Amino acid sequence: MSKRKLTRQQAWRIEKIQKERLDRATRHKTEVEELLVAGELGQEQSGRVVARFGKQVEVVPVDSLGQPRGEAVRCHLRANLTTLVTGDAVVFQSSDDAAIVTACEMRRNVLERPDSRGVLKAMAANIDQIVIVTALEPEPQPELLDRYLVATEVAGIPPIVVINKVDLMRASDAHQQFLSAIQNLYEVIGYTGVQAPTKESDGLDALSAHLINKSSVFIGQSGVGKSSLVQALLPSEDIRVGHLHKQTRLGRHTTSTARLYAYAAGGSIIDSPGIRDFGLEQISRTDVEQGFIDIREFSDHCRFRDCRHRHEPGCAVRDAVEKGKLSRRRLASFQRILETLTGGNA
Numbered sequence: 001m002s003k004r005k006l007t008r009q010q011a012w013r014i015e016k017i018q019k020e021r022l023d024r025a026t027r028h029k030t031e032v033e034e035l036l037v038a039g040e041l042g043q044e045q046s047g048r049v050v051a052r053f054g055k056q057v058e059v060v061p062v063d064s065l066g067q068p069r070g071e072a073v074r075c076h077l078r079a080n081l082t083t084l085v086t087g088d089a090v091v092f093q094s095s096d097d098a099a100i101v102t103a104c105e106m107r108r109n110v111l112e113r114p115d116s117r118g119v120l121k122a123m124a125a126n127i128d129q130i131v132i133v134t135a136l137e138p139e140p141q142p143e144l145l146d147r148y149l150v151a152t153e154v155a156g157i158p159p160i161v162v163i164n165k166v167d168l169m170r171a172s173d174a175h176q177q178f179l180s181a182i183q184n185l186y187e188v189i190g191y192t193g194v195q196a197p198t199k200e201s202d203g204l205d206a207l208s209a210h211l212i213n214k215s216s217v218f219i220g221q222s223g224v225g226k227s228s229l230v231q232a233l234l235p236s237e238d239i240r241v242g243h244l245h246k247q248t249r250l251g252r253h254t255t256s257t258a259r260l261y262a263y264a265a266g267g268s269i270i271d272s273p274g275i276r277d278f279g280l281e282q283i284s285r286t287d288v289e290q291g292f293i294d295i296r297e298f299s300d301h302c303r304f305r306d307c308r309h310r311h312e313p314g315c316a317v318r319d320a321v322e323k324g325k326l327s328r329r330r331l332a333s334f335q336r337i338l339e340t341l342t343g344g345n346a
């Protein structure tokens with residue numbers, strides 16, 4: 001979009017339109033609250049937030065086991081509720097033409113991600129596992145994967161690492177290095193992983209076995225094929241996928257909001273918007289240390305408690321790297337992430 005300066009009159013008109021919109025939304029919300037107080041809305045029902053749209057949310061009813069069932073409804077929020085996120089467990093009441101969320105259960109956990117200015121924002125709540133999707137295209141970024149893994153450890157939610165687009169495998173150095181980085185995660189560190197080429201059903205079977213009766217959120221760089229995987233797992237849905245940029249081979253941020261789908265075999269899947277980078281600037285040194293579970297195993301044995309695993313004598317971490325017990329790449333990644341921490345705590 002071209003950046004042009006608005007005239008004073010245009011700016012005034014835009015402001016006026018926005019104010020009118022806001023007034024309309026507030027008026028509608030007040031009307032729904034009045035219907036609620038007058039007992040005009042249906043019975044209280046349990047539901048889960050499917051997606052958030054500004055100050056409203058879409059909610060799907062859930063059965064006694066928490067499984068989403070039926071049609072989602074667009075709801076206002078009762079005044080006492082602050083913002084809700086995809087995955088929140090709520091109570092709502094609805095009639096044919098109005099609906100309102102009246103309560104939200106305490107969140108079991110919440111996954112945060114940095115917004116465009118690096119500020120952490122809640123993205124999804126009440127999650128059993130995080131499915132980190134990686135692919136051979138856009139160009140793999142092992143360090144980004146390490147950052148996601150730190151974020152999942154900080155959130156205390158177990159991850160699964162998926163490698164997609166294996167049909168694009170080439171003998172290039174970048175692909176080989178990426179595959180050996182992933183192999184290290186699966187085989188040495190012990191993370192759960194699956195190869196899930198969207199284009200072959202075998203991989204999908206392996207992935208779907210991990211999803212049954214769980215609430216999973218798919219995260220990863222834009223263009224790795226999160227939505228393609230979710231679409232393949234949920235053939236009856238109609239999910240937008242987007243081509244990569246022709247020259248840069250980067251994703252185009254096709255998915256714009258985190259959205260929850262019922263998984264027919266039991267459980268739910270949240271597809272989320274891709275992230276180009278996952279800055280960890282706002283977390284502490286201790287979080288990063290906790291987040292590298294392979295390094296953590298050795299660092300307790302370093303001679304100095306505040307060892308930075310660089311040149312200190314008696315460093316058990318560097319010793320493990322020399323003996324081939326710990327990946328050199330992971331240690332380098334750990335140190336680079338520490339260097340990016342703000343507040344001088346690196």
Ligand SMILES: Nc1nc2c(ncn2[C@@H]2O[C@H](COP(=O)(O)OP(=O)(O)OP(=O)(O)O)[C@@H](O)[C@H]2O)c(=O)[nH]1
Pocket residue numbers: 164165166167168196197198199220221222223224225226227228229240241242243244251252253254255256272273274275
């Ligand atoms: N070759 C190949 N291409 C795939 C595979 N899976 C997905 N793609 C392609 O990758 C592109 C991006 O797919 P999306 O599903 O939109 O990616 P996304 O991760 O949801 O991207 P955002 O919504 O932008 O975060 C599309 O052109 C897909 O057709 C695969 O297994 N192999």
Ligand SMILES: [Mg+2]
Pocket residue numbers: 226227228240241254255271272273274
């Ligand atoms: Mg998508």
Ligand SMILES: [Zn+2]
Pocket residue numbers: 299302303307308309310312314315316317318
């Ligand atoms: Zn050390």
